[in-house]
């Protein structure tokens with residue numbers, strides 16, 4: 252496994268400003284990272300590298316910068332639907348354009364797997380969501396195949412309801428995620444699963460069992476911790492994720508890809524002066540976990 256982190260861990264600042272993806276890569280390199288997960292998530296709602304004219308030229312320059320640092324970008328993350336408002340259940344042409352750009356840019360960067368969230372066509376109807384996702388992913392998989400990139404579909408979680416149960420979310424269930432992945436796999440060989448350890452913890456999953464069930468479908472990871480309530484994106488050991496179970500599961504299925512932190516909330520609120528030391532500490536955490544995995 253290759254230690255990696257989302258660029259979002261050195262990107263968005265508390266005052267609303269953001270560090271460019273170029274400077275993010277340099278800062279993460281200085282901290283000790285040699286691989287990154289390029290986070291394009293906010294390209295659907297903020298003016299960022301991918302939203303500007305000349306975004307393909309930007310991607311080519313970024314690839315040269317990463318090459319000169321000796322860094323790889325084995326994972327990336329596409330923009331996604333947030334389901335906070337009724338209109339989020341409809342396909343947005345602008346967001347879809349930014350998703351397509353994130354696939355093409357990932358191809359230019361030599362990315363192996365771009366992570367997607369499944370869509371929700373309906374807030375409750377599981378069968379309808381299964382059909383909608385089967386259709387939704389096909390053109391994205393075709394474009395990704397042309398770009399030499401695989402699509403990793405991520406496990407999700409249902410929001411906590413006032414009565415304590417989890418609300419419905421398509422792909423909060425691992426079986427739904429596996430079913431869609433396997434059906435798409437009949438026509439596309441560039442599809443797999445991204446396992447988010449935080450989402451799984453919110454669903455109360457036994458992560459070792461889940462990872463063994465996923466097996467060779469696993470092509471990307473989002474490594475983060477929480478207390479099983481909210482999507483806190485904390486560093487490992489700050490929450491209640493069973494890290495021994497996670498690491499044993501990854502080792503048992505022979506996963507060889509990126510072990511990629513999605514722990515941006517660790518750094519999001521801290522003063523700039525603390526960032527270099529904080530980022531170096533995250534590398535130590537990663538190496539400790541990977542050392543434990545043998």
Ligand SMILES: [Mn+2]
Nearest residue numbers: 405447473513
């Ligand atoms: Mn995630």
